[in-house]
Amino acid sequence: MNKSEWLAEHFERERPRLRAVAYRMLGSVAEADDAVQDAWLRLSRSDEEHIDNLSGWLTTVVARECLHQLRSRRRRREDPLVEHLPDPVVRAGDPDPEQEALLADAVGLALLVVLERLTPAERLAFVLHDMFDLPFDEIAHIIDRTPTAARKLASRARRRVGGAEIPRPDRDLARQRKVVDAFYAAARTADLDALVQVLDPDVVQRTEFGATRPPSVVRGAAAVAEQARAPRGGELRPVLVNGMVGALVTRNGQPYSVMAFTVTDDKIVRIDVIHNADRVRSLASSVLGQAE
Structure with a gap:
């Protein structure tokens, strides 16, 4: 050598x-x-x-x-x-x-x-x-x-x-997926009661849109449930985001957003959403390439 x-x-x-x-x-x-x-x-x-x-x-x-x-x-x-x-x-x-x-x-x-x-x-x-x-x-x-x-x-x-609020996620991916699947099912039918059942009372949803618009932060199960609507024509592709359960959302066949869920004690305590078109396209390209 x-x-x-x-x-x-x-x-x-x-x-x-x-x-x-x-x-x-x-x-x-x-x-x-x-x-x-x-x-x-x-x-x-x-x-x-x-x-x-x-x-x-x-x-x-x-x-x-x-x-x-x-x-x-x-x-x-x-x-x-x-x-x-x-x-x-x-x-x-x-x-x-x-x-x-x-x-x-x-x-x-x-x-x-x-x-x-x-x-x-x-x-x-x-x-x-x-x-x-x-x-x-x-x-x-x-x-x-x-x-x-x-x-x-x-x-x-x-x-x-x-001093920051950093939730500790469950390590069992199967249990994470079960909770997140229940969230998706309730979102598709706009079942607010079912959505609240899988959300922690103090859940935080943070959505990033890009440099031209500040991020949106929604707190509390009721407020997050009100916003949880599946996009029209939307489809979900299960993915792992930093080792935790997430989804790539496509709309009319085009990348729409990436969602990352933090599940603790069988409740969703945090949802991070990337709704920045350029970043989502880049991430979607990587994911779709892995699936080919």
Whole structure:
């Protein structure tokens, strides 16, 4: 095995973990893949004999690239107070091993939305320490701060994340699907009583429409049930969204929306809806391609 083959083999072993780090940092599969690819390009041009810890070196490169992207994103965003729903990982069937690694520890959309509220440095410190057990002296090296400062960043992020309402989903997909199927059935017949039965009293439905329109947030079982109407000509394709039950909705044969459900104790506690035409088309293309 020559040097290039050795590097490629070791990098591929690290790729799933690096993608998982980058996805939690950026909330975007495409941007995460770009950050990981950038790490490979840098590695291929480096003298590996001067790299004592390949895994740590790759983590540093990916984390710094993610930090750069987060800071650039923050400068570009005109209204930093408007929450952005991160890009979900949508699958037509059970996750493959690579997707399972990406979604280990159940990275639901609700958590990713909360991470979007953190500063870039807070997010890096929280993700690397609390999710991947990286010591603070290594994190300090990545962000050019002291270990004490890195610890404070992670602590501040932890308080902000801990104070947010992040539902913990049931892990049994079959039970999730049964509850969501009941929701669909009630929505088709506009059965408000049946809808309320499967919704948590404090359910939250968040719909993102795109950059030109602020997201809509509806709270409470009665209010969400009132809005739960199947679109005319709509069809549902079951999918997994970040490892949880969801649906791709098509209308008159065209992609219409992506829905992600969080089910806790056999009740729907959160519904995230992507109703942004460009994003839905992109996600639908991926899902429909898997089904072919």
